[in-house]
Amino acid sequence: MAQVEIVDTADVKTQEMVLNMGPQHPSTHGVLRLEIGTDGEIVRWVRPHIGYLHRCFEKHAENLTYPQVIPFTDRMDYMASMNNNLGYVLGVERLMDIQVPERVEYIRVIVCELNRIASHLISFGTYGLDIGAFTPFLFAFRERERIFDMFEMTCGARMLYNYIWVGGVSHDLPDGFIEAATAFVDDFEKSIDEYNGILSGNKIFIERTANVGILPADMAINYNVTGPNLRGSGVKWDLRRDEPYSIYDRFEFDIPVGRGEMGTVGDCWDRYMVRIWEMEQSRRIVKQALQQIPKGNVHAAIPKQVRPPKGECYFRTETPKGELGVYVISDGTTKAYRVKVKSPCFVALSVLPELCKGAMIADVVAIIGSIDIVLGEVDR
Amino acid sequence: MQALAQYLIQTFGLPVPLSVLSPLLGFMGGVVVLTAIAVQAMYLIWLERKVAAHMQDRLGPMLVGGWHGWAQSLADGIKLLLKEDIVPAAADRPLFLLAPLVVFVGSFAAFVCLPFGDRVIISDLNVGIFYIIAVTSFVVIGIIMAGWGSNNKWALFGAMRSAAQIVSYEIPVGLSLLAAVMAAGSLSMQEIVAAQDGGIHRWFAFRNPFLFVAFVIYFLASLSEVNRTPFDIPEAESELVAGYHTEYSGMRFSFFFLAEYANMFAVAAIAATLFLGGWQAPWGGGAPIFGVIWVIAKAHFLVFVQMWLRWTLPRLRVDQLMYIGWKVLTPFAFACIVGTGAWMLVFKQG
Numbered sequence: 001m002a003q004v005e006i007v008d009t010a011d012v013k014t015q016e017m018v019l020n021m022g023p024q025h026p027s028t029h030g031v032l033r034l035e036i037g038t039d040g041e042i043v044r045w046v047r048p049h050i051g052y053l054h055r056c057f058e059k060h061a062e063n064l065t066y067p068q069v070i071p072f073t074d075r076m077d078y079m080a081s082m083n084n085n086l087g088y089v090l091g092v093e094r095l096m097d098i099q100v101p102e103r104v105e106y107i108r109v110i111v112c113e114l115n116r117i118a119s120h121l122i123s124f125g126t127y128g129l130d131i132g133a134f135t136p137f138l139f140a141f142r143e144r145e146r147i148f149d150m151f152e153m154t155c156g157a158r159m160l161y162n163y164i165w166v167g168g169v170s171h172d173l174p175d176g177f178i179e180a181a182t183a184f185v186d187d188f189e190k191s192i193d194e195y196n197g198i199l200s201g202n203k204i205f206i207e208r209t210a211n212v213g214i215l216p217a218d219m220a221i222n223y224n225v226t227g228p229n230l231r232g233s234g235v236k237w238d239l240r241r242d243e244p245y246s247i248y249d250r251f252e253f254d255i256p257v258g259r260g261e262m263g264t265v266g267d268c269w270d271r272y273m274v275r276i277w278e279m280e281q282s283r284r285i286v287k288q289a290l291q292q293i294p295k296g297n298v299h300a301a302i303p304k305q306v307r308p309p310k311g312e313c314y315f316r317t318e319t320p321k322g323e324l325g326v327y328v329i330s331d332g333t334t335k336a337y338r339v340k341v342k343s344p345c346f347v348a349l350s351v352l353p354e355l356c357k358g359a360m361i362a363d364v365v366a367i368i369g370s371i372d373i374v375l376g377e378v379d380r
Numbered sequence: 381m382q383a384l385a386q387y388l389i390q391t392f393g394l395p396v397p398l399s400v401l402s403p404l405l406g407f408m409g410g411v412v413v414l415t416a417i418a419v420q421a422m423y424l425i426w427l428e429r430k431v432a433a434h435m436q437d438r439l440g441p442m443l444v445g446g447w448h449g450w451a452q453s454l455a456d457g458i459k460l461l462l463k464e465d466i467v468p469a470a471a472d473r474p475l476f477l478l479a480p481l482v483v484f485v486g487s488f489a490a491f492v493c494l495p496f497g498d499r500v501i502i503s504d505l506n507v508g509i510f511y512i513i514a515v516t517s518f519v520v521i522g523i524i525m526a527g528w529g530s531n532n533k534w535a536l537f538g539a540m541r542s543a544a545q546i547v548s549y550e551i552p553v554g555l556s557l558l559a560a561v562m563a564a565g566s567l568s569m570q571e572i573v574a575a576q577d578g579g580i581h582r583w584f585a586f587r588n589p590f591l592f593v594a595f596v597i598y599f600l601a602s603l604s605e606v607n608r609t610p611f612d613i614p615e616a617e618s619e620l621v622a623g624y625h626t627e628y629s630g631m632r633f634s635f636f637f638l639a640e641y642a643n644m645f646a647v648a649a650i651a652a653t654l655f656l657g658g659w660q661a662p663w664g665g666g667a668p669i670f671g672v673i674w675v676i677a678k679a680h681f682l683v684f685v686q687m688w689l690r691w692t693l694p695r696l697r698v699d700q701l702m703y704i705g706w707k708v709l710t711p712f713a714f715a716c717i718v719g720t721g722a723w724m725l726v727f728k729q730g
Contacts, residue, residue, distance in 0.1 A: 019533050025621060041537075041698055132609060132695025138436035204610055204694045361537070362697045365619050 016044060019361075023052045027130045027365045030375030032349075036356075036364065043364055046356040048349055053379040061339035066092050066306040067166055069339065074160035076341065077377040080119035082111045082151075083319035084377075085164035088339075090245060091315035091326040092166050095308035103296035104168050105247045110181065110289045111151065111163065113282040117188070118147045119320035120228075120275040120282075123372040127272055128199050130369035131208050136199045143184075143191050150180050166306050168299035178290055185287045192280055200276060209272060210263030213355040213367035217266065223351045226344050227322025228278060229371050232258040232271030239318040251288050253281040268370035275372070278320075307334050321345050321372060341380060345373040417491055421641035422453035424683065428641075431687045463630035468531060471627065475529030480628065480635035482522030487643040489515040494649050495569045497659045497671030508569035509561060512650060513554055516605065519643070520546040523614065523624050526636075530627040538623025541698055542607070542614035548705040549604040549611075552597055555713035559594035559720045560584045560654040573658035580662040585655040588727075590719030595655040597713050599682065602647035604705070606640065609690040613698050648682035649675060 019036040022028040031052035037044040057076065061069045073088045074081040086108055093100065125140030148158040153174050155163040163170050199205055215225065220233040230237055238255045240248040256277035258270025308330040316325040322344025331337040348371040355367045389398060426441070429452070433440030445451025467476055493508040505511050520543055527539020561567055563584055564575040576583050585595040604611035615623030625636045652658060656678045659671030696704070 017533065027619070128694065132612070133693060134432070135436050135691050138438065142437055198692070199694070202694060204696055207700055208694060208697055360697060360699065362613070362619050362695075 014039070021364070027126075027368065029126065029368060029373055032368075032373070032375055032378075034352075034364070034368075036361070038361065041360045041362075043356050043359050043361060046353045046364065048352055050346075050349065050375070050378050053375045055380065057380040058339055058341065061336055063335065065334045066308070066336060069336070070165065071160065071162045074162055075376055076343070076380055077119075077319060077321055077324075077345070077374045078159060079122050079374055080115045080320045081159065081161050082115035082163060083119075083317065084324065085161065086112055086246070087315065087317040087319065087324040087326050088328075089164050089166050090317060091313050091328045092306065092308060094315055095311060095313045095328060095330055096166070096302070096306070098167050098300055098302055100168060100300045101297050102294050103172075104298050104300070106289050106293040107169050107173060107298065108164055108246055109248065109251075110286055110293070111154070111161075111169075113286045113289070114147050114150065114181070114184075116282045116320045117279050117286075118144045120279045121147075123275050123320075123369075124195060124199070124272070124279075127369040127372075130365045131205055133199060133202075133205070136195065139191070139194060139198065143188060146180075146184050150177060150184065153177050153180070165299075167302040168297075172298045178293070181286065182290055185283050185290070188283050189280070192276065192283075195276060200273060206262050206269060208362070209268040209366055209370070212263075212268045212363050213359065213370060214264050215266040215271075215351065215355060219351070219354065220266070223354075224347050225322070225351055226347065227318065227320070228274045229271055229322065229348050229351075231256065232274045232370075233266035234258050234260070234270075239316060239323060243316070245315075245317055248285075250292075251285045253284050256281065268366050271370040271372075305334055307332070316342070319344065321374065321377065322348065343377045343380065345375075345377040349373050349378055413491060414488065417488060417642050417645075418638060420645060421638045422457060424641040424645060425456075425637070426450065426453045427683075428687050428690075431684065432691045435688075435691045457634065460630055460634040465630045465632060466627075468627050470531045472529040472531065475525045476627075477632075479522045479526035479529055480632045480639075482525060483519050483639045484522075484635045486515055486518035486522060487639040487646060489518070490646045490650075491642075493569050494646070494675075495573055495653060495658055496675050497669075504568055504570045507567045509557055509567050509572070509650075509654070512646075513550070513557065516643070516646070517546065517550060519639070526628070527624040530624070532627050534620045534622075535624050535626045538614045538620045538626070541620075542624060544698075545604055545607075545611065545614060545701060545705075548702060549601045549709075552601040552705065552709035552713045553605060555710065555717060556594040556598040556601065557650075557654060559591055559713075559716045562717065562720050563587065563591060563724065569653055569658075572654055573660065576657045577660060577664060579664040580657070582664075583655065583657040588720065588723045590716045590723060591655070593712060594716040594720070595651065597709050597716065598655070599651055599685075601705070601709055602651065603686060603689070604701070606643045606647055606686075608644065608686050610693045610696050611701055612690075612695055613701060644683055644686055645679060648679040648686070651682055652678035 016037045016039055019038050021034040021036055023031040023033045028034065033049040033052065035047040035049065055075070057072050060072055064072075070085055070088060073084040076084050121140040121144045125137035128134070128136030151161060151163070152158050154177060155161050155170055215229065215233050217233040217235050220230050220235065226237070234257050236255050236257050239245070241255055256274050258265050258274055260267070260270060262269045310330060310332040312327070312329040314325060314327045316323050323342070324344060325342030327338075327340040327342070328336055329338040352367065352371065356364050359367065389396070389401065426449070430440045430448070441449030441452035443449055444455045467473060490512045493505055493512050495504070523542045524539045527535045527542070560572065564572040566572060566575070580586060584591045586592065607614050615625065620626070625633055628636060652675055659675040661670065661674055
């Protein structure tokens with residue numbers, strides 16, 4: 001019998017290649033830098049480096065009056081500025097114990113949910129880009145434009161609105177807004193089918209995302225991951241339902257969670273699909289709110305100068321990216337003593353090294369896209 | 381060219397020796413072909429942008445040149461010509477400078493054997509298709525030179541992926557072409573076209589089911605050869621920035637770009653020649669001028685399908701790409717060869 005010589009490869013010296021991904025890389029979703037230890041195409045470890053977009057938001061907030069901080073909150077998660085406005089404003093209102101008029105509550109819900117759709121559309125579109133499909137991105141932008149046109153009608157701005165103010169909103173809804181929004185929510189159902197047709201059900205897309213970057217529910221909870229990333233792992237937790245703020249308890253909507261249809265619960269496909277389902281739920285909320293919205297004033301009777309009494313308040317809201325916590329300490333003057341923001345994206349980024357272990361380079365891109373981070377909010 | 385030179389001297393009695401006229405004609409022919417292919421590639425770039433735009437509810441370039449932005453590629457070309465040719469300080473200079481030329485030559489040399497009509501072929505080699513497979517693989521050497529010479533990790537990744545990919549997909553390409561060669565009984569491009577004479581039902585793609593599968597396999601594998609979606613992992617922009625040509629700028633970059641589009645047309649023309657009757661009309665035959673139109677129309681249809689796929693599909697991962705190459709396309713290509721052979725034995729025709 002011929003003897004086959006087996007070559008022992010244990011003493012062959014191979015070297016890890018350290019790869020710098022970003023801060024100028026097409027799919028790090030902003031100025032994120034990842035240090036990646038690679039063994040061929042396999043990723044051994046990932047180390048995220050943040051801070052390239054740090055603008056001292058929290059320090060600025062100490063030197064500005066309460067209303068002046070609102071435009072800065074716009075620039076945290078610039079994909080969903082309305083939701084950031086709302087989180088901060090609700091915190092300040094809780095401190096001052098302000099009741100806003102009914103109409104304001106409805107307007108806030110409508111714009112926030114529309115903005116949630118816009119934010120998820122970007123997430124959907126750029127995820128397509130990450131996986132290599134270009135067309136979904138343009139499809140998503142088509143609908144996002146309509147939402148931005150509506151926001152432009154209300155406050156003149158398309159991305160950074162400064163729309164939700166302490167005790168109200170900056171302007172009432174203009175004539176034609178309700179009609180435009182109703183037309184949009186009616187059309188949007190078909191668009192979601194189109195998205196599912198071009199991307200969600202695509203065989204290659206499923207191959208690329210199912211069973212990739214699995215985030216088990218217990219790990220997600222241990223890391224304090226929130227929002228669609230947590231729900232993608234199968235945990236039914238949504239502040240709009242579990243700790244209703246504003247008037248969310250008046251609407252009927254479901255909390256979609258990942259079910260592991262294409263692979264394992266908590267994989268990239270689940271996180272992606274939860275966002276698609278959430279767009280549908282947001283559409284339902286907007287539709288109900290548009291039907292119920294009452295007439296009335298859009299400013300509560302509050303003093304000219306916002307001067308909360310001495311005290312502190314932590315308020316958390318459900319933004320498209322997850323749980324946005326705003327901690328405000330007031331010393332009784334017109335400027336906050338301290339503002340601290342707990343960012344959902346920062347938390348989601350912290351779980352990235354766990355998800356990327358043993359993945360391939362192409363998977364790292366898929367995983368970053370699936371946790372949907374915005375560096376403006378990570379760095380603030 | 382020798383034949384043409386001889387013909388000219390005999391007919392018109394030109395007072396030039398054959399040894400002078402033949403290379404001269406060859407040179408002129410080369411210039412004409414090169415220009416035609418470069419213009420064709422620029423046209424395809426414009427077409428790709430238009431196709432992409434219309435699939436995405438956009439209009440694409442509309443301004444430059446007036447009518448639907450027809451001069452956009454020209455303007456881009458001029459811009460690239462005027463740009464600085466940057467060579468990274470740490471690059472391997474000779475390799476870096478040479479690589480675009482190797483890629484360019486590799487993809488343009490294939491056109492020598494492509495028949496555009498009864499006599500419209502630069503050189504009808506008796507091993508035509510073999511020659512084409514050989515020179516198009518040459519491109520990968522240029523890509524590896526570019527990736528290695530750039531001294532950039534992303535470029536290196538792109539080059540390594542490209543090498544693995546092209547080596548893997550050469551096999552299904554070669555095997556599927558072999559099925560058509562078996563049916564024609566020749567490696568010469570003109571004879572392969574001649575074997576498909578007599579109308580659309582005689583084209584190899586529609587001759588028997590095995591050859592049709594071979595056609596599909598060739599088309600898929602050729603997508604990978606020219607780095608098109610869903611097999612565009614060597615330059616996967618969301619992963620590797622720009623792959624092997626990350627560090628290139630100006631005219632050297634545009635050489636890669638032109639080569640890519642020339643290559644797209646080349647593989648489409650090869651598929652049209654081997655499986656779709658080449659320059660013949662669907663009802664058989666093909667006059668000299670119309671032959672050119674037919675082959676270009678068929679190739680363009682396939683190019684359009686390439687673009688269609690690119691703007692619809694996501695990209696595969698590198699291991700999935702290898703899986704499809706080795707475990708799906710290669711066995712099926714083997715089956716096609718066996719099937720075609722059996723068909724020829726049973727039905728006494730190819």
